[in-house]
Every structure is written in structure tokens, then in C-alpha cells.
Amino acid sequence: MTEFPVIHTNFWDVVLAVPAIIILTQLIKIFLPIPRPYIPTVASILGLMISIFFSHRHNLWAGLFMGFFYGSAAIGSYASLKTSILAYRESFSAKKE
Template identity: 80%
Template sequence: MTEFPVIHTNFWDAVLAVPVIIIVTQLIKIFLPIPRAYIPALASFLGLMMSVFYSHRHNLWAGLFMGFFYGSAAIGSYSSLKTSILAYRNGSGNKKKKTHP
């Protein structure tokens, strides 16, 4: 029976990888005409590449495992931030909803 790989989380994993993926994805969106439907796949690909070739280059399984986390965290963080900003701009958080007609 094989054991799961030991994955050490470091400063790169916790603070830098996700923002770097978000920034690179946004720059690619600006400079290349990529359809919106492919942006999450692009973020996942960038997360995999950064993890396999930089962060966990000595352990392929750890690189693949953490790469999917990097990409997914970047997608979720961007989506959450965008939703929060749009809600703030529309003022939807400040209004009380009527419960009765």
C-alpha cells in the first residue's frame, strides 16, 4: 500500500500563489481575446503549472494536488470579490426587503 505524499505548505502556498494566478489571469484576459467560459480553466492550468514547475517541482503528485487548489482558490477568490463589489455598487446590501405586499 502506498502512502499519500507529504505536502508542506509554505509562504508561497499561503500568500503568493493565489494572488499571482489572479493577476496573471487578468493580464491574459486584457491582452488576449479569450472567451469568458475558458477563464476558470485558464486559472486551473496556471495553478497546475506554477505548482508543478515551481512550488512542488520535486514531487509530481504534490504539485498536481496543490495546483488544483491554487487554481480553485484563485477562481473562488476572484468570483467572491467581484460579487461583493457589484453588490456594494448596486446598494443591495443597504436596503431592507419588504416581507409583506
Template identity: 70%
Template sequence: MDFPTIHTNFWDAVISVPVVMILTQLIKLFLKVPRKFVPTIALVLGLCISIFIAHRHSFIAGIFMGWFYGYAAIGSYASLKTTIQAYRNEKE
């Protein structure tokens, strides 16, 4: 089995992860989703965006990159939240 060639473009590098983060936060805000389901929502959004929009030419590439979109959004959010909390605690 050959692995698919995945070309990283502007969408992958700059737009997809913030879009997943924003959509996840909007869903969390408007639908009152329990906190334990938020990472799963980010992963599903990342997979959907990748499979149906960014990499619709290759299902395998869509799954591969969607996994990265979702988990990059989860990690970026966690990192941002930790940084803000540390900054607030430092000021006190």
C-alpha cells in the first residue's frame, strides 16, 4: 500500500486550525456542550473540514490531515488557555 502524497498549502498552514477552534467555541457557546465532549467536537470538525473541503480528492489524506486539524486546534486552545491563566496569576 502506498501512502498518499499530501501537499500542505495555505489552507493547511494558516486557516484550518483557527477555523476549527472558532467553530468549536461557537458550538460550545450556543449549544451548551459538556466540557468533556469539546475535544471530540474539535476532532470531528477537523475531519469534516479536511475530508469534505480541503482534501476532497483523497479520503486517506482527508483523514490524515483532519486528525491534525482537530488535534492542533485542541492543543492550541489548551496552550492559549494555560498562557492566559499563568499571565493572570503572575499579575496577582
């Protein structure tokens, strides 16, 4: 039986990769006519590309594994931020009335 690979990641991979994926996804939304349901797929593909080609270029399995985490973290961060901003605006407009 083979052991699971040891995946080394550091803080800077996540601090740089996740915001880069969010920014690139937003730029792609602006410049290319991609339907909204496919945007999370675009973020996952960007996460895989960053992880495989930059962060973990010497280990394909680690790149695939961490790429899905980068993409999912970007999707979740964007969704959370958008929900928080919309809730804040809604509560702020309710206080004015």
C-alpha cells in the first residue's frame, strides 16, 4: 500500500493565489461573455493552473489537490463578501426608512 503524498504549502501560496483568482475571475467576467453558472468553474480552472504550474510544479497530485482548494477558497470568499455587503446595504437602507 502506498502512502499519501506529503503536500507542502505555505501561507504565501494562499495569500497570493486566492486573491489572484478572485481578481482574474472578475476580469474574465468583464471582458468575456461567460454565463454566470460557469464562473465557479472558471475559478476552479484558474486555481488548478496556479497550483499546478506555479505553486506545486514538481508534484502533479499535490497541484491537483491544492488547486481545487485554491479555487474553492476563492469562490467561497467572493460569495461570503458579496453576501455580507448586500446584507449591510439592506440593513443600512432599512435604518434610513
